Amino acid sequence: MMFGYATNETANYMPLALDLAHTLLIELAELRRENKQIKYLRPDSKSQVTLEYDDNNKPVRIDAIVISTQHDDFDKEAKMLTKIHEDVTKILIPRVIKKYPQYKHLFNNKIKYHINPTGKFVIGGPHGDTGLTGRKIIVDTYGGKGAHGGGAFSGKDPSKVDRSAAYATRHIAKNLVAAGLSDEVLVQVSYAIGVAKPTSINVNTYGTAKVDLTDGEISKIVEGIFDMRPYFIEQRLKLRNPIYSETAAYGHMGREATTVEKVFISPDGKKVSKK
Structure with missing residues (x-):
């Protein structure tokens, strides 16, 4: 989860x-x-x-x-x-x-x-100190506030829900708070290995919701708006772009959106630039 x-x-x-x-x-x-x-x-x-x-x-x-x-x-x-x-x-x-x-x-x-x-x-x-396994999952997310399912991000392919779904649930939570739905919110999603569609989506507003809906009703609306299958998360958040070196310090969440151009050398020796 x-x-x-x-x-x-x-x-x-x-x-x-x-x-x-x-x-x-x-x-x-x-x-x-x-x-x-x-x-x-x-x-x-x-x-x-x-x-x-x-x-x-x-x-x-x-x-x-x-x-x-x-x-x-x-x-x-x-x-x-x-x-x-x-x-x-x-x-x-x-x-x-x-x-x-x-x-x-x-x-x-x-x-x-x-x-x-x-x-x-x-x-x-x-x-x-050396090593990668586990990395710093709490400082990479919310510093112990909210919750964490236990999966690390760094070193993992974005198709792994440990990474893609954690980014997607943050995306949902941020939009719910930014829209004024609540003062804070925790969004939880869980999967069965090998099954694309989540087994559950749960929203907890900690009693701070500003709308006349229960957390369960908000969860149903969220499920209808956001496709949480891994492939569609990848497409929506452009997770196949080379965006990960920046996350080596100062966490993965709460970052400012910027457009940068990066240059890589392909296996055949050609320069490849990517925005």
């Missing part, structure tokens, strides 16, 4: 905690490439954001932020940790706050920062 989730917490209909975690790493990578304000950064990095919600399921504060970043070697570890902590809180965090004007109030001096909590982080990337 595969799940797609969406919420109106953010402009891209992604959970705020995961969106913040991605933005922290995107901005950290920008600082590394600029090589002006922070000059010791290396490419490998990880982040996690912990939010507190009220009883109305609205974020009220950031409890903790974890940042682990690879770095050049320092003479003294204590000096290194002090420097990294200072740069993260005084240079990185203000850049991230600018991206979230509506959530500026969540950032305060009570946040618990865990910055390189294991200490020295000089060896990273494939030199430090």
Whole structure:
């Protein structure tokens, strides 16, 4: 079974905690490439954001932020940790706050920062960890919010429903929230191996639906609109295009749609360009 989730917490209909975690790493990578304000950064990095919600399921504060970043070697570890902590809180965090004007109030001096909590982080990337199986299925989806059926995406052909149906259910969920049907929604689909048509489609609006329909009635309408057979998902979302290298970092969901042109060398040595 595969799940797609969406919420109106953010402009891209992604959970705020995961969106913040991605933005922290995107901005950290920008600082590394600029090589002006922070000059010791290396490419490998990880982040996690912990939010507190009220009883109305609205974020009220950031409890903790974890940042682990690879770095050049320092003479003294204590000096290194002090420097990294200072740069993260005084240079990185203000850049991230600018991206979230509506959530500026969540950032305060009570946040618990865990910055390189294991200490020295000089060896990273494939030199430090290798392997593909399983990959990072939670950070690739919704950061633990919503649900995940267990299947990884990376390394799989798009005909595999682990990948194509997970993308399709996210597509449905995002459109339902964007259309104002509900504040958040979880779409679940399940298959029997070798059978193209799903065995079930289920929609859960968590009681936030704005329309006079039950979740079961919404599920029936969704089933009538979206053809969830794998071949038709591939066609609808153009999953045979070379779109996957971008998903190696910052997750598979909530990405901004852009058109790029890529050039490949075919087995006979000819250049092939593809938009």
